[in-house]
Amino acid sequence: MPKAIRIHEYGGPEVLRYEEVSVGDPGPGQIRVRQSAIGVNFIDIYFRSGQYKAPQLPFTPGNEGAGTVVAVGEGVTGFAPGDRVAYGSASGTYAEEVVIEARMVVRVPDGIDDDTAAAMMLKGLTTQYLLRRTYKVQPGDTILFHAAAGGVGLIATQWAKHLGATVIGTVGSPDKVALAREHGCDHVILYRDEDFAARVKEITGGKGCQVVYDGVGKATFPASLDCLRPFGTFVSFGSASGPVAAFDIGLLGQKGSLYATRPTLFTHAADRATLEEMAADLFAVVQSGAVMIPVHTRAKLADAPKVHADLAGRQTTGATVMHP
Incomplete structure (x- = not known):
């Protein structure tokens, strides 16, 4: 029988159990995939701890992976056994085999290996909607990206630089500074040691940024708002340090008629045509060499x-991929 990670109760890393599971045949609109690489993301921790609730317990965590189609369900067109595929908004991917809705899946082009595909789908598609849909980064823009040495950060800073932006990144420790610079940051700020809002004002000559991308949450709010110029956009897309607390919307007026938004990949990827456009854009920048996908850690699913x-524990940089 195939194996998977199962969570029977919310808690710390110790609740992740490696167990045999039964994987059914794909139903209408579904495909079954034998996975070769599984992406790991901070959202998996939110589900494991219970900060985000799964539909039921026990459950298999994970949204991201890559592998080969082994069976297709009724009514599925466009996929056949043997196709290489990847996905960033599936469910239950911490497993050797998984049944997924075909509408969540994209084909992997030649020239992109399975580890890269598994590492890039959730983080790369997140980057795509952040930089190309939520606030469309233009040449000459100055952007602030928090956690620039993280999985999304290292993709986003390269892509933003490629789009012609001046990129300011924050990192949590001195050993991550060089890494952030190598991946497109023009300026790097240690957000735990420095007043990052003051440094951004200094770097921008008092003007501030057009946009702040914040996947950190509690630790960087509301100071992120002080990094923006009038009519700037605050984009909250994660809460690695804990969620942003409720705030008075009047704050956005006081700090310069700001925009604030909390987008998710799931909303974007729910529309099949949008998902295909986003994936094509992502694959194109990776295949061109403009954006490298850094896989810094490989581990066994067990x-x-x-x-x-x-x-x-913030011990990682770039992407982590697990192998069944």
């Missing part, structure tokens, strides 16, 4: 508890 402990 070692998921250690993988989660390292990710939560």
Whole structure:
């Protein structure tokens, strides 16, 4: 029987159990995939801890992966057994085999290996909607990207630089500064040690940024708002340090008629045509060499508890991929 990571109760990394599971045949509109690489993301920790609730317990975590189609359900067109595929908004991907809605899946082009595909789907598609849909980065813009050495950060800073922006990145420790610079940051700020809002004002000559992308949350809010110029956009897309607390919307007026938004990949990817456009854009910048996908950690699926402990402890940079 195939194996998977199962969560029977919410908690720390120790609740991740490696167990045999039964994987059914794909139903109408579904495909079954034998996975070769599984992406790891901070959202997996939110589900494991219970900050985000799964539909039921026990459940298999994970949204991202890549592999080969082994069976297709009724009514599925465009996919056949043997096709290489990847996905960033599936469910239950911490597994050897998984049944997925075909509408969540894209074909992987030649020239992109499975590890890269598994590492880039959730983080790369997140980057795509952030930089190309939520606030469309233009040449000459100055942007602030928090956690620039993280999985999304290292993709986003390269892509933003490629789009012609001046990129300011924040990182949590001195050893991540060089990495952030190598991946497109023009300026790097240690957000735990420096007043990052004051540094942004200094770097921008008092003007501020057009946009702040914030996946950190509690630790960087509301100071992120002080980094924006009038009519600037605050984009909250994650809460690695804890969620942003409720705030008075009047704050946005006081700080310069700001825009604030909380988009998610799931909303964007729900429309099949949009997902295909986003994936094509992502694959194009990766295949051109403009954006490299840094896979810094590879681990066995059975070692998921250690993988989660390292990710939560900010011990990782770039992407982590697990192999069944």
